[in-house]
Amino acid sequence: MMKYLLEALAYLPEPVKTCILRHPQAKHVEELRLRRGQPVTCTVRGVEIPFPVQAGEELMQVMIDRATERSPHAVMNMLCEGYLILPGGHRMGICGTGVYREGKLRTMRDISSLSIRVAREIHGVADGAVGEVMTRGSSVLCIGPPGCGKTTFLRDLIRQLGSLYHQRIAVVDERRELGACIGGVPQFDLGPSTDILSSVGKAEGIEMLLRSMSPQWIALDEITAMRDVRAMVQASYCGVRFLATAHAESFEDLKARPVYQSLLREKVFRLLLCLNREKELLPMELSA
Amino acid sequence: MIRVLGAVMVLLGATWIGIRKTLCYLSQISQLKALSTSMEMLQCELNYTMYSVPKILDLISERSKAPWDQYFSQLSGEIGKGTPRELAARRSLEACPKLNLPGDALLALLEFSTALGSYDLDGENRICKLSSLRVSQSLERLEREKGPLVKSYIALGASTGIALIILML
DSSP states (O other): OHHHHHHHHTTSOHHHHHHHHTSTTGGGEEEEEEETTSEEEEEETTEEEEEEEEOOHHHHHHHHHHHHTTOGGGGHHHHHTTEEEETTTEEEEEEEEEEEETTEEEEEEEEEEEEEEOOOOOTTTTHHHHHHHHHHOSOEEEEEOTTSSHHHHHHHHHHHHHHHHOOOEEEEETTSOSSOOBTTBOSSOOOTTEEEEESOOHHHHHHHHHHHTOOSEEEESOOOOHHHHHHHHHHHTTTOEEEEEEEOSSHHHHHHSHHHHHHHHTTOOSEEEEEOTTOOEEEEEOOO | OHHHHHHHHHHHHHHHHHHHHHHHHHHHHHHHHHHHHHHHHHHHHHHHTOOOHHHHHHHHHHHSOTTHHHHHHHHHHHHHHTOOHHHHHHHHHHTOTTOOOOHHHHHHHHHHHHHTTSSOHHHHHHHHHHHHHHHHHHHHHHHHHHHHHHHHHHHHHHHHHHHHHHHHO
């Protein structure tokens, strides 16, 4: 567990890092938060713990410089969406003042808040679901509230389907959180038979993978846009199955969200896996 | 006999100084040409691969001629370590004693190295374009002055030698 935290803390100057690591709850840190002029905080089991270090301009600039490798041009797309993916799959959220040119968001200046969400790889979290997924052989949607471990679950599901059942899986890793590839090498274990398409939009990625990699499964994290849903519906007619996640507290919550209604109407998914805040997994069959 | 030998040595020495000056001048031209090529490659990598600046500098270092390979490799290391940009550029220059550039090109290189990795892609492209232009202008000036300057250096060396010989004899 400390390995992931150390990776995420690498973007902080040494004194701040040491201060956090000395805390007795350090190994359970889920998130770091820095707000300009406020103490640095760490979230442990949903509770923010303040540290006696103030987040000033210099500290934030050091973190941004390290996270972008002093190359904003290389991460401008992510920066304009308010986040950066760091080596190891950790996500840095960014708040500041947007700079627009010709009606388009070009960059962020005057950074006011930063958050680093510590990504973790836990083998075995999908043990209870992988058999069910293979037996049914149909697309699976995993839902749950933010921070309940949907991405970690999906990662392990992909790994197990590939390594235990030799399934050919293609991942559209738009935000590079699933595989977190660096230099083409995934930082997380996604199994031996997984093809990873990084930093490509989901809709575009689904089309590319269908054309080029003939996958049995396509995995996607966090379906949020209508165009992604449309691409999934189209692809489902081609016989490919999906492993996906979405933000929703329950099936009722999912049904209430317009973006997912067409997915349910077209019956793209037959198996729903609901994760709750206690990390319990509740399977639910969607009627044919 | 000894006088004649001394005179010959003085003449050769003075001419050698002229030739050294000329070689130094030609090396400036050759280094500027190589720098111009490296900057072109760097801009292509920026636009095509969008890798981080240290990685692009490493790639350019592998493909550049000496002494630019050493300069870009050093700059990549310094930027990767988090050294402030201007200091990184200065340290990289100091690490390459074989670098031999005219003042205007040196200033252009320092400003280019300092600005690299500060902007979005549009900004980086503008910086590359501006710096390439300054390097080209410096190169053009050197090329323009090359013929007459080379001749005058050699003539100056030779005539100084002859003048010394006359004085000695």
